[in-house]
Amino acid sequence: MAHVQTDTVPPQRQGDERELPRGRHPLPEVHDPGGRVDIVPTVIEKAATCAARGVAGVTTPRHRASRVRVSGRAVLLRLRIGVRYPEPVRETAARVRERVRDRVEHLTGSRVHHIDIEIVEMVR
Known part of the structure; x- marks a missing residue:
């Protein structure tokens, strides 16, 4: 393949842009790890159950x-x-x-809007 020569010089890059390999894009100033975190409801249920068990005088069904x-x-x-x-x-x-x-909000980062409590037994 033949090379093409011109009499003009390409414009200089401004700032501190680095030379990147072909097909690459410059990295953003702040690194964003991307992705998302999904917490399935059963994880929240277990966190809530463990937190309830931590209160003195409380038992939970199996x-x-x-x-x-x-x-x-x-x-x-x-x-x-x-x-x-x-x-x-x-x-x-x-x-x-x-x-x-407190525990569910701390562990999951989600806001607990409402908690219904059903007392199912009184134990000795």
């Missing part, structure tokens, strides 16, 4: 102690718990709600 519905970045939870006798039920539920909200 299977499906929590249910979750995700709407965008908002999380709606339904918990089924047992309360040890003679713990005050409403106060215990309030402590569970606070702890679960």
Whole structure:
């Protein structure tokens, strides 16, 4: 293949642009790792159940102690718990709600919009 010669000089590049191999694009100033993180509802359910178990006076059923519905970045939870006798039920539920909200929001980065709590048993 023949080379073409011209009398003009190509314009100089401005700034500190680096010479890149053919087909490559310059890197952006701030590195963006890209991608996304999807957290499946069962992970949120397990986080909520573990958080509820961490409250004094609370037990949880072995299977499906929590249910979750995700709407965008908002999380709606339904918990089924047992309360040890003679713990005050409403106060215990309030402590569970606070702890679960804090832990789920911290672990997932999602906002907990609503937590329904169903007391399914009183245990000794």
